[in-house]
Amino acid sequence: MRDSAWAAAFPGFLLPRGVAEILLKDEKSAILGRDNREAMTAIEIKNLVKSFGAVKAVDDVSFRVEAGSVTGFLGPNGAGKTTTLRSLLGLVTPDSGEALVNGRPYTSLSEPLTEVGAVLEATSFHPGRTARNHLRIMCTAAGLPAERVDDALGQVGLADAANKRVGGFSLGMRQRLALASALLGRPKVYILDEPANGLDPAGIEWLRGFLRHLAYDEGAAVLVSSHVLSEVEQTVDNVVIIARGRLVRQGSLSELTSNGGEAVRVRSAKAADLAPALEAAGAQVELVDDGTLRVRGLDAEAIGQVALDRRVVLTEVTQERSDLQKVFLDLTEGR
Amino acid sequence: MIKLVKAELQKLFTTRLWWILLLVMLLLVGVFLAIFIAVAGIENNGASFPGRDTPEWAQMVWASGVQMGWIMVMVLGVVMMTSEYRYQTITGTLLTTPRRAQVVAGKLITGLVVGALFALALLVFQAIVVIPTVLISGGELDLSASHIPQISVGILVSMALYALFGIGLGALVRNQVAGIVIAVVWTYIVEPILSGIPVLQVVGKWLPGGAASALMNIDIDTGLGRPDLLPAWGGALILVAYGLLFAAVASATTVRRDIT
Numbered sequence: 001m002r003d004s005a006w007a008a009a010f011p012g013f014l015l016p017r018g019v020a021e022i023l024l025k026d027e028k029s030a031i032l033g034r035d036n037r038e039a040m041t042a043i044e045i046k047n048l049v050k051s052f053g054a055v056k057a058v059d060d061v062s063f064r065v066e067a068g069s070v071t072g073f074l075g076p077n078g079a080g081k082t083t084t085l086r087s088l089l090g091l092v093t094p095d096s097g098e099a100l101v102n103g104r105p106y107t108s109l110s111e112p113l114t115e116v117g118a119v120l121e122a123t124s125f126h127p128g129r130t131a132r133n134h135l136r137i138m139c140t141a142a143g144l145p146a147e148r149v150d151d152a153l154g155q156v157g158l159a160d161a162a163n164k165r166v167g168g169f170s171l172g173m174r175q176r177l178a179l180a181s182a183l184l185g186r187p188k189v190y191i192l193d194e195p196a197n198g199l200d201p202a203g204i205e206w207l208r209g210f211l212r213h214l215a216y217d218e219g220a221a222v223l224v225s226s227h228v229l230s231e232v233e234q235t236v237d238n239v240v241i242i243a244r245g246r247l248v249r250q251g252s253l254s255e256l257t258s259n260g261g262e263a264v265r266v267r268s269a270k271a272a273d274l275a276p277a278l279e280a281a282g283a284q285v286e287l288v289d290d291g292t293l294r295v296r297g298l299d300a301e302a303i304g305q306v307a308l309d310r311r312v313v314l315t316e317v318t319q320e321r322s323d324l325q326k327v328f329l330d331l332t333e334g335r
Numbered sequence: 336m337i338k339l340v341k342a343e344l345q346k347l348f349t350t351r352l353w354w355i356l357l358l359v360m361l362l363l364v365g366v367f368l369a370i371f372i373a374v375a376g377i378e379n380n381g382a383s384f385p386g387r388d389t390p391e392w393a394q395m396v397w398a399s400g401v402q403m404g405w406i407m408v409m410v411l412g413v414v415m416m417t418s419e420y421r422y423q424t425i426t427g428t429l430l431t432t433p434r435r436a437q438v439v440a441g442k443l444i445t446g447l448v449v450g451a452l453f454a455l456a457l458l459v460f461q462a463i464v465v466i467p468t469v470l471i472s473g474g475e476l477d478l479s480a481s482h483i484p485q486i487s488v489g490i491l492v493s494m495a496l497y498a499l500f501g502i503g504l505g506a507l508v509r510n511q512v513a514g515i516v517i518a519v520v521w522t523y524i525v526e527p528i529l530s531g532i533p534v535l536q537v538v539g540k541w542l543p544g545g546a547a548s549a550l551m552n553i554d555i556d557t558g559l560g561r562p563d564l565l566p567a568w569g570g571a572l573i574l575v576a577y578g579l580l581f582a583a584v585a586s587a588t589t590v591r592r593d594i595t
Binding site for chain 2: 052082083086089090091092093106107109112113118120121124125126127128129130133134136137138140141142143181
């Protein structure tokens with residue numbers, strides 16, 4: 001901005017030609033500089049297209065993921081999530097479009113493990129190799145110090161199983177090991193394909209906390225795919241939904257959830273008395289059953305105030321916020 | 336590249352296959368050596384097998400184990416490549432090293448190294464068995480008459496290259512079982528027939544096995560007449576050409592393929 005202000009203050013015709021050119025060039029490089037910063041978006045998918053034979057697996061998908069946020073990449077099985085992620089990681093060559101990490105194709109990163117941590121599938125281990133050896137080989141190939149192996153195993157809670165052969169691991173343990181391999185290079189971008197598969201509820205809860213830690217404490221960009229909305233609903237800031245290879249919707253979680261209109265569910269023995277009072281306060285009220293109301297246009301606090309004024313005892317006040325599941329099903333199945 | 340070769344060696348030595356193959360190779364070679372020791376000097380239908388104290392016997396015995404060596408290192412090469420696909424570890428390998436030509440080069444170099452290590456093990460084992468046998472039988476170990484140094488070089492080079500052939504074959508077929516079957520049938524049945532039967536040797540001498548025999552300069556009348564082989568330098572050239580061919584196959588099949 002300062003450069004363009006300079007250029008405006010000293011129009012070219014008042015200045016010797018060379019100086020004007022330098023100023024214009026400065027302005028240009030300032031703009032380029034801004035472009036470069038934009039290009040440093042952690043993950044950027046631009047108009048990605050990929051077909052396998054006659055099947056269009058990914059059809060013109062674009063989105064980006066910024067540092068310090070968790071983005072859920074959602075869609076039913078076979079929607080093209082894995083193909084998109086594999087294109088991003090240089091495993092699949094797209095027909096057209098771009099998939100960039102830190103502004104560059106993955107295959108041009110010189111030390112990829114220090115920039116990107118990826119979890120693709122929990123089955124990609126040699127069953128006869130121990131967890132530690134698996135990670136040690138990756139460290140050797142990537143030129144990372146061997147101490148990272150035990151650090152990473154500790155971080156995912158596998159320190160005790162380090163010397164066990166992966167063949168004896170449960171699916172949940174394999175997922176943790178896959179996550180450990182993503183942590184080796186302490187990257188700032190994480191690309192995780194269905195990492196919750198095979199985890200028990202405690203494991204899923206642990207994964208949620210871990211992803212939040214990576215994004216909010218370490219400032220990483222996290223892209224996590226899932227075909228089960230509820231797995232990621234409590235973790236993600238942004239959502240990208242695809243179905244049949246096409247982008248269906250993207251936006252922040254709150255944008256998507258508010259889409260159906262927020263309602264509050266109110267239960268009371270005197271629901272019938274309460275309804276007119278709430279309507280008088282400006283709400284639209286729907287009588288769900290004898291003791292239950294569905295209220296729109298007032299938040300929980302306002303509803304409580306009305307109930308207090310009317311001296312009506314409330315037995316339940318619930319924010320009915322997520323029909324995201326419904327939105328998800330509508331968006332993915334409706335087409 | 337050194338990092339990648341080290342990683343490939345770790346891959347091999349952190350699974351059990353290498354020592355199983357090494358053990359099988361030495362056991363089978365041991366059986367061959369025992370037979371050669373037992374039949375030495377026996378006359379049969381007027382043709383006599385060379386005695387244990389002759390340089391002909393030493394030459395024959397010294398070259399007898401290499402075929403087993405070829406089978407084992409080629410299988411090892413096949414497995415080095417196909418297990419990446421079988422267990423999908425190729426994903427992790429390519430995430431760590433996204434430049435695929437480097438991954439292939441690392442594997443090929445590692446194949447050469449491991450093939451040569453197997454050859455060294457074979458040579459040491461043969462030396463432990465053959466040298467005392469010759470000396471106890473009252474013979475003298477005549478290195479030039481028995482061609483032992485040249486055969487040893489041939490064993491070293493050809494086994495290193497057969498491991499590389501295995502990697503190329505593995506990259507081409509990707510299916511582990513198919514790759515192993517092809518490697519064994521080729522080295523154990525097809526090549527010996529084509530390079531052992533005189534009329535077929537016009538073909539056989541151009542195959543890797545025939546070229547390796549030429550390099551080793553094996554000059555033994557097996558009862559079917561002296562083998563029809565290329566000169567040693569020709570054998571060396573043919574072997575290197577096969578090495579380059581399989582290396583090209585390995586990279587061409589790996590560099591572009593979508594890993595899904």
